[in-house]
Amino acid sequence: MIENVRIVGAGGRVGSAVSARLADRGVRLEASDPELVLLCVPDRAIAEVAGTLSVGPWVGHTSGATPLSALAPHVRRFGMHPLQSFTKRRGPEQLDGAWAAVTAESAEAREVGTWLAGTLGLHPFALDDARRATYHAGAAIASNYLVTIRAVGGALLESAGAPPEALDPLIRGVVDSGFELNGPVARGDWETVERNLAAIRAAHPELTELYVVLAEATARIAGRDVPADVFRSAGAPS
Secondary structure (H helix, E strand, O other): OOOEEEEEOOOOHHHHHHHHHHHHOOOEEOOOOOOEEEEOOOHHHHHHHHHHOOOOOEEEEOOOOOOHHHHOOOOOEEEEEEEOOOOOOOOHHHHOOOEEEEEEOOHHHHHHHHHHHHHOOOEEEEOOHHHHHHHHHHHHHHHHHHHHHHHHHHHHHHHOOOOHHHHHHHHHHHHHOOOOOOOHHHHOOHHHHHHHHHHHHHHOHHHHHHHHHHHHHHHHHHOOOOOOOOOHHHOOOO
């Protein structure tokens, strides 16, 4: 569908993977007359960069949080957000099998965004621009906060004299199992939960509130009612 693409931000984490994959697919890059200009730049720069581009070609961005209005004055526009965490240590294989949110204001724009996602090896789905913030919040929780949880869990293992990296196969196992929930909250083993909480208060009291919030959320997922005195018994906020 598109033969010539110019990528702005080709040296970044997303841009480098996208550029390499499009080149592999035979798409011509850095054309002087591109049919599509794809912005792989930080969110804060999208509107500024879009404003410098000549109106005519398709213009798209790869942001999950930025609305299409940031691409003004262009009307031939769309968003295509690869739902993936990228690193420059890896190549275009990072795109394989990931999903992509395609946001468009016309059937033609949706077709271009869907073509781009498919060419990159992504599974496209439609995303309403008005629901972008909710979508991005879910993505941020699943990716960014996983890093936070790994750091918190690692700190507790370290306090117990265990290597934090021992958690990594455990985390991969949860993913490989299809996120099947287990553990004391899922079992309703509130005595173990209380012991965990007491240990956290002794070793890392600053993590107490986080543990309580996560335990309560996990109980809701598991369909468990938390006894009223579980968290109060360890002196934690309820």
